[in-house]
Amino acid sequence: MGDRVPxxxxxxxxxxxxxxxxxxxxxxLVLIVAWTASPDGTPSFSFLQRQxxxxxxxxxxxxxIYKMILIGLDDTDVLESRGTGHLAxxxxxxxxxxxxxxxxxxxxxxLDPRIPLTKNNSCSAILLEGDEKPNLGELLKWxxxxxxxxxxxxxxxxxxxxxxxxxxxxxxxxxxxxxxVVTQAEARALAKAxxxxxxxxxxxxxxxxxxxxxxxxxxxGEDGRYVLVGRSxxxxxxxxxxxxxxxxxxxxxxxxxxxxxDGLVQTDRLRPARRSGRPIAVVExxxxxxxxxxxx
Numbered sequence: 001m002g003d004r005v006p007x008x009x010x011x012x013x014x015x016x017x018x019x020x021x022x023x024x025x026x027x028x029l030v031l032i033v034a035w036t037a038s039p040d041g042t043p044s045f046s047f048l049q050r051q052x053x054x055x056x057x058x059x060x061x062x063x064x065i066y067k068m069i070l071i072g073l074d075d076t077d078v079l080e081s082r083g084t085g086h087l088a089x090x091x092x093x094x095x096x097x098x099x100x101x102x103x104x105x106x107x108x109x110x111l112d113p114r115i116p117l118t119k120n121n122s123c124s125a126i127l128l129e130g131d132e133k134p135n136l137g138e139l140l141k142w143x144x145x146x147x148x149x150x151x152x153x154x155x156x157x158x159x160x161x162x163x164x165x166x167x168x169x170x171x172x173x174x175x176x177x178x179x180x181v182v183t184q185a186e187a188r189a190l191a192k193a194x195x196x197x198x199x200x201x202x203x204x205x206x207x208x209x210x211x212x213x214x215x216x217x218x219x220x221g222e223d224g225r226y227v228l229v230g231r232s233x234x235x236x237x238x239x240x241x242x243x244x245x246x247x248x249x250x251x252x253x254x255x256x257x258x259x260x261x262d263g264l265v266q267t268d269r270l271r272p273a274r275r276s277g278r279p280i281a282v283v284e285x286x287x288x289x290x291x292x293x294x295x296x
Contacts, residue, residue, distance in 0.1 A: 068102065069130045070167050070218050071143055072160035074123035074210025075203075081152045085227045088124035091146050092228060100129035103229035105274050107217040108296040109177050109210055116156070116206065123210035124227070125218035136161050140197045147201055158207025160215045162196045169194050170216025174223070177213040187212045221277030225295055229279045235267035238289055244270075250278035254285075255293065265290040 071091070076084045088104050095101065109121045140161040147157055162170075173190055176182055184200075187209045191198035196215075200208050217223040226232070230248015241252050241261055249272050252260040265281065266289055272279040273295040283290035 067130045068164040069128040070215045071126040072211035072214030075207030076157040078152045078154045084124050089228050092126045102127035103226045105224045107224035123214040125214040156203035156206040157201040158211035160198045160211040167215050167219035171220040174213035174216035225271045225273045226279045238264040239267045249281050252281045
């Protein structure tokens with residue numbers, strides 16, 4: 001199989017009709033689109049059901065193609081203040097007038113006495129839809145202003161902004177940050193090599209490590225959990241599976257992957273996992289209802 005077509009490259013027109021038809025049939029199912037040159041030089045392609053991304057190409061039910069933008073945040077808080085996740089949700093809300101919000105995710109990093117942290121050493125990613133080639137520099141400045149307006153003395157905030165066509169280059173870095181101690185120098189060098197915006201906003205600027213990790217882990221589509229997606233935070237108490245789906249959860253399933261379609265789900269503080277690039281409520285049966293699991 002050949003290389004994936006970059007987002008900046010238009011798909012061959014011969015595929016446009018098929019793309020739109022498939023998008024309608026799948027009702028927005030996210031796919032990786034791969035294409036190769038056949039022996040006679042005529043492009044051919046295959047659709048691979050996306051295992052990792054809503055990142056390279058996402059298809060709306062009307063066949064529209066868009067790119068995803070990721071914003072990584074870390075170390076914006078101190079022990080006495082609200083957490084980075086809270087700030088990320090506020091920033092996401094403020095960006096909602098100019099971007100379609102796909103969600104805010106939390107990603108667990110390494111717990112180690114050598115790493116300064118407030119509570120749990122988690123970082124946050126904001127996932128946005130961009131219809132056209134976005135001005136990432138302008139977006140970074142906008143988010144920077146909001147982070148600095150909430151700056152907590154003693155914090156070491158970091159900020160990263162990237163589009164998903166390059167964000168997966170940082171997934172393995174994110175995995176490393178979950179397993180071992182890494183340095184700012186490593187994070188900055190990797191971001192520079194890929195021409196990605198990564199910035200420290202105060203203190204030691206140690207948050208650049210988690211900010212870059214957040215972008216890479218969110219881009220993998222297989223890490224963390226949503227702290228904001230659709231109307232899921234409006235749910236409370238026991239709700240039918242259909243209510244979760246209507247609120248923006250892509251699916252309800254057990255830990256072993258069995259899809260749940262019936263029964264009531266306890267939705268207090270529901271935080272769906274990010275799996276296969278989608279918000280998935282992973283649940284277990286508790287005798288008379290389904291209880292959600294919180295996965296990292």
